[in-house]
Amino acid sequence: MTHLRLRDAFRYCWSGPAVCLAFLILSSSGIGVAAEPELDRTELPIRAPWRPPITTLDARDAKAPPLFKVTAPDNAPNVVIILVDDLGFGGTSACGGVIPTPTFDRMARQGLLYNQFHSTALCSPSRQALKTGRNHHSCNQAKITEVATAFPGATGQLPNDVATIGEMLRLNGYSTGAFGKWHETAVWEISPSGPMTRWPNQVGFDEFYGFMGGETNQWAPSIYHNQNPIDPPDDPDYHFMNDMTTKAINWMRFQQSLTPEKPFMMYFAPGAVHAPHHVPKKYIEQFAGQFDEGWDVIRERIYKKQLELGVIPEGTKLADKPDAIKDWDSLSEKEQKLFARQAETFAGFLHMTDLEIGRLVDAIDQMGELDNTLIFYIAGDNGTSAEGGENGLYNELTYFNEEPKGSNVDFMLQHYDEWGSPSTYPHMAAGWAVCFDAPFMWTKQVASNYGGTRQGLAVHWPNGIKAQGELRTQWHHLIDVVPTILEAAKLPQPRVVNGVPQRPIEGVSMLYSFDDAEAADRHTIQYFEMFGNRGLYYDGWFAGTIHVAPWARPTTSFEDDTWELYHVAEDFSMSTDLADKHPGKLKELQELFLAEAVKYKVLPLDDRRTELFDPKRAGRPDLMFGRKTLTLYEGMGALLENDFINVKNTSFEIVSEIETSGEKTQGVIVQQAGRFGGWSLYVKDGKPTFAYNYLGLETFVARADTPLPEGKATVTLTFDYDGGKPGSGGTATLSVNGKKADSVRVEKTEPNAFSADETANVGLDRETPVVEDYATRNGRFTGTIDKVTIELK
Structure with missing residues (x-):
């Protein structure tokens, strides 16, 4: 020196x-x-x-001092977190499932398989917990972003004192990228007006390619590259699962080519196998006939395979089904035919997803980086989804709008041959969710049963894990992934990030278990809560209450809920309720739950679901609060439903000032959403047209008899809403330059949501078209749009 x-x-x-x-x-x-x-x-x-x-x-x-540069610690591993959507414990073949998942199996065979790893029971909360190492209420993510409220713990806004693992690693010398589903940014912040402070790029990820909502149409997704909306290519073979994998591989290769000394961190989160179950037909055909025996036989088969593999302990019982799930043998032939097709489609979707993940893993291997890449392959952010209800759904949006026709068996059978194609937006019957959550009883949304929260986890890191193909039985949770990564990279938990003192990480590192199968558990207490379904794990015991089923409404008050008690250290599947035998233990865990609930901002409990799609009722911010009018100009668009004026359950008027070339003019003036529900004001062969597409089930059209005059024109659409019950009908009237051109009776409107991901646009129709009537690609307008004003009445 x-x-x-x-x-x-x-x-x-x-x-x-x-x-x-x-x-x-x-x-x-x-x-x-x-x-x-x-x-x-x-x-x-x-x-x-x-x-x-x-x-x-x-x-x-003079001698120049060395330039200051932050580098990761020596030999810090690359990190890849793979998070599949809506897949339960019995979904992967390594966990006894009947659907081949060769990549998951490979990661487990060459690394470790954890059979007591847990989620929060729902999408957004699980993702925030995974990326921050804190409980979901600590992240203000009590539920999905679309139903955020004003209560602490439920606002949907990640607080500044909770940094993501992306930000921790980026500021420690990593390249960071996120691909696929995000679903953590507050819905009123997803617009060109921002703020962008909670978008992926601003919370730690150098690169983002994916969608911002809870789901997307895999054939025509609503995609962002960083903060910019982009349109997928005009390719009949396009599928988002393939696209996002290619983009992730290309980013990873670019990073390693330019900065090979710099480790990378990738968050890879497919939209699969969340609905809509969209998959090329060749994958569906691979499973033809394989689910004809039904969910009872296949659930039993999964359970027996789990015992055979040793992935569940010897002596584990198969838990009962919920009472609402019918025996397969009691179903009609038509129901069995339809439901088997739904499962074939789901299986094809999962198999394709795992193969695409295999393509990603192979690319890491081809770069020579696989040995020093710490991979967490998490098979689900919650249990398999039962949101398809008793019969499944032709269009998942019918569930959110409480429309029974979407689940009518005869109606859905009309779409049997096209199930999973671009003309459907499907979900499967809840019986399959219970099946793929074996050996447990319940499903997604049920945080008080392991069927909603138990996930298969494979951890692969040849340079850091000596064991191969071994089972790990230690009890862990999504919040344990971040401290594991930090310990593996030899990084401390940061106490200050970007000038803000940080909330301590609430998970525990799993690294102690990597090379010690017999190590004692370190995560010994954990609360769970979702829509009032709540419970607590403590030192081998679990107490919880099923407040509401995913397909039903609550039938009891919180005070009147019946609690169950399981000794999960001995009863892996939660098959035997011990509440009556051990009332003292039950009371102890109930009291512990309340203490944890206060500590982590879980209270007040809130069991509302579809009601909270209305921001006024929910009490969350909304860009349009107090606004009666919205004026847009040509080129504006890519506006998600929460960032657009709400024309549901009200009268409204659209006044568009345009310039045209008469009968030659084609295309959209303004529209919202798409093929599975929405509306469009457009011009066809010069004739102004309004179409209201009710959930892809029925379309109501008004069209002028004569073309527009050349030059300037004012096209007006007035919708007179009937009032009364949400979703009531109304009358749509078209006018040109103040003169009535046509009108149509709209018998039903969508009360709660047009779409989860499709957007509103001026001058074109992105994603899927509201109608197939446009004469130009994407309904692009061939005239000039001066402005469009939408006014609520």
Whole structure:
């Protein structure tokens, strides 16, 4: 180490008292000015070291100090988190499932398989918990973003004192990328007006390619590249699962080509196998006839395979089905035919997804990085979804709008041959969800049963895990992934990030279990809560209550809920309720739940679901609160439903000022949503037209008899709503330059939601078309749109 000489002291002191003081401090402590201090990685961004002023006049006589650069610790692993959507414990073949998942199996065979790993029971909460290491209420993510409220713990806005693993690693020298489903940004912040502070790029991810909502049409997705909406290519073979994998591989290769010394962190979150179950027909055909025996036989088969593989303990019982799930043998032939097709489609979707994940893993291997890449392959962010209800759904949006026709068996059978294609937006019957959640009883949304929260987890890291193909039985949760990554990378938990003191990480590292199958559990207490379904795990026991089924409404008050008690250390599947035998233990866990609920902002409990799609009722912010009018201009668009004026359950008027070339004019003036529900004001062969598409089930059309005159014109659409019950009908009237052109009676309207991901646009129709009537690609308008004003009445 080189130290300053005495004569240099006079030079530094001559420079001023501050510099002199700094010199004296350095000299008296024995620190030379050339020394590079240890980086303080507990405060992010890492501060550059202080360097004394340079007093040499000529650069040729001076030596430049080294440029400050943050690098990851030596040998820090790459990190890849793979999160499949809506898949239960019995879904993968390594966990006994009947659907081949060769990539998951490979990761488990070459690494570790965890059979007691848990989620929160729902999408957004699980994702925030996974990426932050904190409980979902600590992240203000009590439920999905679309039903956020004003209560603490439920606002849908990630607080500044909760940094993501992307931000922690990025500020420690990693390249970071996120691909696929996001679903954590507050819905009123997903617009060109922002704020962008909680978009992927601003919470730690250098690169983002994916969709911002809870689901997307896999054939025609609503995609963002970073903060910019983009349209998928005009390719009949396009599928988002394939596209996102290719984009992820390309980013990873680019990063490694340019900065091979720099580790990367990737969050890879397919929209699969969340509804809609969209998959090329060749994958569906691979499973033809394989589900004809029905969910009872196949659930039993999964259970027996789990016992055979040892993935569940010997002596585990298969838990009962919920009472609402019918025996397969009691179904009609038509029901069995339809439901088997639904399962074939789901199986094809899962198999395709796992193969695409295999393509990603192979790309890591081909770069020579697989041995030093820590991969978490999490088979589900919650249990398999039962949101398809008793019969499944032709269009999942019928569930959110409480429309019974979408689940009518005879109606759905009309679409049997096209199930899973672009002309459907399907979900499967709840009986299959219970089947793929074996050996447990319940499903997604039920946080008080392991069927809603138990996920298969494979961990693969050849450089860091000596064991191969071993089972790990330690009890863990999604919040444990972040501290595991930090320990594996030899990084501390940061106490300050971007100037904000951080809430302590609430998970525990799993690293202790990597090479010790017999290590004692370290995660010994964990609360669960979702829509009032709630419970607590504590040291081998679980107490919980089923407040509401995913396909039903609550039937009891919170005070009147019946609690169950399971000794899960001995009863893996929660098959035997011990509440009556051990009332003292039940009371102990109930009291512990309340203590944890207060600690983590779980209260007040809220069992509302579809009601909370209305921001006024929910009490959350909305861009349009108090607004009666919205004026848009040509080129504006890609506006999700929560960032567009709400024309549901009300009268409204659209006034569009345009310029046309008469009967040659084609295309959309303004529209919202798409093929599975929405509306469009457009021009066909010069004739103004309004179409209201009710959930893809029926379309109501008004069209002028004569073309528009050349030049300027004002096209007006007035919708007179009947009032009364939400979703009531109304009358749509078209006018041109103040004269009535046509009208149509709209018998039903959508009360709660047009779409989960499709957008409103001026001058074109993105994603899927509201109608197939457009004469130009994407309904692009061939005239000029001066402005469009939508006014609520």
